[in-house]
Amino acid sequence: MMILPMIISSVISALAQVRACDAGQIGLMTTGIILVSSIHPGDPHLIHMLGEGTLDDTALSTLDTFLDQIRCFFSINWHQVDSTIMLMRLIVFCTGFGVILSVLGEQARLMINFFIVLDAIIMRWISALMCYPIGILSLVCKNIVDIDNLSETAQALAMYVVTVICGLMIHSLLTLPLLYFVVTRRSPFDFMTGMLQALATAFGTASR
Template sequence: MKSKNDLLLVLTVESVVIGVVLGFIIRPFNPSNDAISLIGFPGEIFMQIVEMMILPMIISSVISALAQVRACDAGQIGLMTVIYYMITTFLSTFTGIILVSSIHPGDPHLIHMLGEGTLDDTALSTLDTFLDQIRNMFPENIIQATFQQVQTNYVAVKPKVLKASGGNGTSEKPIMKPILEYTNEMNVLGLIVFCTGFGVILSVLGEQARLMINFFIVLDAIIMRWISALMWCYPIGILSLVCKNIVDIDNLSETAQALAMYVVTVICGLMIHSLLTLPLLYFVVTRRSPFDFMTGMLQALATAFGTASSGATLPVTFRSLEDDLKIDRRVTRFVLPLGATITMCNNNSCINRFRFGTSWSRYHINSAYNCRTSS
C-alpha cells in the first residue's frame, strides 16, 4: 500500500511538471481553439467525474462519521473546527492586507491607460454575504440544495415619487433594490448542516438506528473505494488541465508582466502563511513538528495546484490523512467538508481566496489533528 501511494504521489507531481513543459512546448505552434479544446478534454471529463462524486461523498462521509461518535464529541469537534478556521481566516486576511498595503500590486501602466475606475455601487456588502451564508445553512428544500443556493443580487428599480403638483412621477436616477436569487451551485453548507443533524440523531438513537447507520457506513466505503480507483486517473487529468491552461493564455509575456507584482504579493502571502503562521500555530497547540504532516500532504498540494479545485482535492486529502498520516476517519470525514466550506465561503481578501486554492489541505491537517488530540 505504501509503495502504491508513493507511486501515485510521484505520478501526480510529474503530471504537473510535464503539463507545464508541454504547455510551453506547444505554445509557439499557436494551436487552434479546437486543438486547445482537445488538449483539455481529458481534464474536463476528469473534473466532471470528480464533481459527480462530491455530493455522495459529503453525505455518506459526514453522516457515517457523526453516527459513530457521541453527540457531545461531535459538538466539541465541530466547535473546535469552526474556531480554528476563524482564527486561520483572520490570520490569512491580516497577512493579505499587510502585504497589499506594503507592495501595492498592480501595473501602473495599465492604470495610466485605463484609468483607476470606480467602485461598483451594487457590490454586495459584508452583511449581504453573511446573511446569504445563514440562509444557505437552512435551505427550504434539501433536494434543491444539491444543485442550487441562495444569493443576494441587486436590480435597478425606478422609484415612484410624488411631484410638487400632487401627481405621481418617477425619478430619473434608479435605486438598487436587493433581491434573492438561486444560483446553479451546490449548497454545500446547507447539506453539511442537514447531514450533521441527521448523523447526530442517528448517534443518539444508537441500536435503534443500527440498520441506517450500517447503510451509511457501507455507502461511505463504496464511495471511497470508487474514489481510490479514480485516483489513478488524477495524473492524466491534471496533466491535461495544466497543459491546456498554459496554452490557452493570450500574450503570456504581457500577462506575466502586468501581473508580476500581484504574483509576488501572492507568493509572499503563501510563504508567510503556509511556512510560518500555520506551522507556528500547529506547534504551539500540539508541541509537535508540523513538517511530517506537510510531507504527507504533498499529493494533495500537487492536486490543488493542478486542478485549482477544492472538490477535486478533497478525496486526495481524505486518503492522505487516513492512509498516510493515520488520522481517525471519524474526524476527517466531518472536519474536511466543513473546513472546506467555511474557507470557501470567506470573501474577506483576494489573497486569502487565492491561498485557499493551493494550500487549503494543510489547514485540514492541523484542524483534524488538533481535534483528535483534544477529544
C-alpha cells in the first residue's frame, strides 16, 4: 500500500529539485550502468560462442511485445503483472517525469511543490506506521492463532530464526562495519547513524 506512493513521490520530488545536467551526471555514475557498459552481458559475440536457442511456434512478435508493455501500464488486475517488472517501469517513468519537471523549472513549480509536499506526507505517514505497532502485532497474532499445533511449529522454526538473526547480526555489526573502516578509514558508526532513517523506511515498507 505504501510502496508505490513512496516511490512516485520520492523519485519525482528528488529529481525535480536537481538540475538536468546534474541528473545526467548522476545517471552516468550509476553502478549498474558502469557494470553493464564494462562487462557487456549481452555481447553479440556470445551468440557465435554459445549458439542460438530455439523458440517455440508461439513466439511473440515485436508488436505483441510493445502492446504488452502498454497493457501492463494500464492493467486493471495488477496481480496479473509481474511486480518486479512493473516496479522498474514505474521507476523509469518517474525518473523521466522528474527530469522533465526539472527542465521546465519555474513553469512547473506548482507541480514540483505538489510532489515535494506529497513526499513529506508519505514519509510522515510511514513514520507513524512504524511507531504504531499495534496493527502489525494484531496481524501476526491472527496468523499465530490459526496454526493448529503451535508448539511443534515453533520448535521447527526456532533454530531457523536463531540462525538467520545471528547471521544478520554478524553481517551488519561486524562484517560490513569492518569492511567500511578498512576501505574508508572512517568510523562506521557515524555512517550507520546516518542510515537509520533509510533503514527504518525499508523496514516499514518491505513487507507484503
